[in-house]
Amino acid sequence: MPTLEDEIRRLMADETARLHAAPDLAERVMRSSRSKRRRVRVAALATSVAVIAAAPIGYLTVGSVAMTGQEPTISVVPEPPPIDDTPPVPTEPPNLGDLGDGREFGHVRVGYLPERLQWSQRSVDNGDRYSITYNYKGDDKGSYRVQIHMYEEEAVQEVDDQIQAYRGEEDGEGVTVGARSGYLVVQNVGEDGMKGTPTLFLRMGDRQWAEIMFSPVYAEEFSSAEAVDAELKRIGEGLTSTM
Known part of the structure; x- marks a missing residue:
């Protein structure tokens, strides 16, 4: 079964022959179409990177930046709490204060x-x-x-x-x-x-x-x-x- 690009080439070739257009016009149109799709993908990826750089806390993960130009999905993973490795300071239990002679x-x-x-x-x-x-x-x-x-x-x-x-x-x-x-x-x-x-x-x-x-x-x-x-x-x- 012919692909979409093959069908476009055929139609453009027919039209070129009829209008006496440049013989490589169909190929240039396809390259232009692919170039536009690449620009869309690059723009989406750049947007994802900008969001990641602007995130103040936590870790950001880019889900899947679709190769078909779909919007990227971003999930936020909470940053783990800091580890306090400072040893506890021993404290004396509360006492009854100054008892004088203790009687x-x-x-x-x-x-x-x-x-x-x-x-x-x-x-x-x-x-x-x-x-x-x-x-x-x-x-x-x-x-x-x-x-x-x-x-x-x-x-x-x-x-x-x-x-x-x-x-x-x-x-x-x-x-x-x-x-x-x-x-x-x-x-x-x-x-x-x-x-x-x-x-x-x-x-x-x-x-x-x-x-x-x-x-x-x-x-x-x-x-x-x-x-x-x-x-x-x-x-x-x-x-x-x-x-």
Whole structure:
């Protein structure tokens, strides 16, 4: 089957013969037609390049610039976010501020501390959970001899859960300190011979519990486990809620 160009050549040749036109007129017409199509394609491609150069952000991709003179299609691919490879700066947890001698903090007042103990200048404030530690003068500031941790409002449920778990394991015992109920237990007993942390949980009110702990190192300064328990109770008796 003859192509479109062949048919045009035939018609132009017939017309040329009739009008005595130049014999290569048909060929020149076809070249002119092809030249115009090339100019259309070049113009479309130039337009695509100009759009790409003018794009402010992201990546532009030219879909298909049709070889038949159709409009080019352009899609925008979002630029990936920059990668932050800066290591995080360690920060200290919020603390309770300047506590003076450390005998009053949060919503509690400490009436009794064993001899030579002082505030370690360290405290932690997590809202409804906060704590303070005491040590000897000259101790490393990261260590403690006695720690008092307070639980308030919804956080008291954590203490209830811990005590129920100890009761279920028949570990520790319930006690009464003054007119308040409590629970004595040695926590974190290690299989490697670590003696654990003697602890007194003390109910200060419906919305407040105290957890008084002796470090294993400090507990070794006492003559017996009974002496440790007695000193824990004495600290507990001296605690006063300010809620």
